[in-house]
Amino acid sequence: MIVAVLVGIGFLFLNSSTMETERARLMQRQLKTLWVTIPALLVFSLLPMRFLARTAFTFYLIVLILLGVVLAAGVELNHARRWMALPGGFTLQPSELCKPALILALARYLEFRDAPERGRDLVGPILLTLVPFYLVYAEPDLGTALTYLPVAAAMLWVARARKLFFVTGLVLLLVLVPVMWFTPLLHDYQKERIATYLTSIPSLEAKAKEAKSAGAIDRARDLAQQARELRRGRGSQAYSALVAVGSGGVLGKGLGQGPQNRLDYLPERHGDFVFAVIAEEWGFRGGTLVVVLYLLLMGSLLAIALASKDHFGRLVATGVATCITTQAWINIGVTTGLLPTKGLPLPLISHGGSSMLSSLILIGLAISVARDGNRGDPFLYPAPRPQDPFCLKEAQTRL
Secondary structure: OHHHHHHHHHHHHHHHOOOHHHHHHHHHHHHHHHHHHHHHHHHHHHOOHHHHHHOHHHHHHHHHHHHHHHHHHOEEEOOEEEEEEOHHHOEEOHHHHHHHHHHHHHHHHHHOOOOOOOHHHHHHHHHHHHHHHHHHHOOOOHHHHHOHHHHHHHHHHHOOOOHHHHHHHHHHHHHHHHHHOOOOOOOHHHHHHHHHHHOOHHHHHHHHHHHHHOOOHHHHHHHHHHHHHHHHOOOHHHHHHHHHHHHOOOOOOOOOOOHHHHOOOOOOOOOOOHHHHHHHHHHHHHHHHHHHHHHHHHHHHHHHHHHOOOHHHHHHHHHHHHHHHHHHHHHHHHHOOOOOOOOOOOOOOOOOHHHHHHHHHHHHHHHHHHHHOOOOOOOOOOOOOOOOOOOOHHHHHHO
């Protein structure tokens, strides 16, 4: 029900945020997307959990091959290769499919292993995460790649890894992020986004007024020019989104009546910045409604994880909850100016076929866990074959 409401809100604001000349085309395209993604949801929700476990690494390898194909011969747009062309005029973004594939592969790897207590116990999960991370980062798509890290961390937490590992990882992250600024690992446009995030346009305008009042005309002119360049250049997306969110007030401007939306000031308003349109036209109450829906969805997914008697199912549900919630919070954080600009869609709401497909596959995996994970039937969960590398003492003891 929560998923249906979020998808419905997405259609409502796709209709509101598009011009009449392109509205029919985008609405028709999104409807076609649902014709593909809803069957995917049904298929993955009906697949037995043990089948998902046995085919996890096959799915993972197929997605890695697709990522390699995209890097070699993908569709290039805005100096990035992230899509592959499909029949019927559709495109597929394999980095989105990598989310369910990574969750299944990590869950399968950790299912019958003891709690990671030594550094070498993390080699497998780290490699499983960093290989797709690097392939997606090379597209380049740092925003999507970064969503893989909290998923792996949450699943390792459920697998009872030592807390020292998480503290060490956090320290390394805090050290590496500033160091990356001085290396080619960060592209120029990514550095510009971070610099824009750290530079406040209202603060520059306020300093320009102070300098003008103090008689420093040249400095005031320079500061005002910097503010104008940010507002019209690389900071235009974030600035327009903040204006839209702020102008919505408590009750909003009304559906289809938002000035930033209607006058075409807000870029990507049916994609990455759809939350700004929601906040402008539905106001604080509409934005709060969306946040509450994501909280309820996260709670439902975590409840499935807690109720699962199967370790694989518990890991999968945890990964699904972390993936959807992380992406939603990053998108909302970017829109409200809490985070630097990242090209991440709002799950289940933003326009986009690959994102919708990935989100509904994740929901299907959670439904499969909710159905099979509570039975605890040894015949439903047979012991692995002796040649299975995951057949360890813990598996025999549990069964």
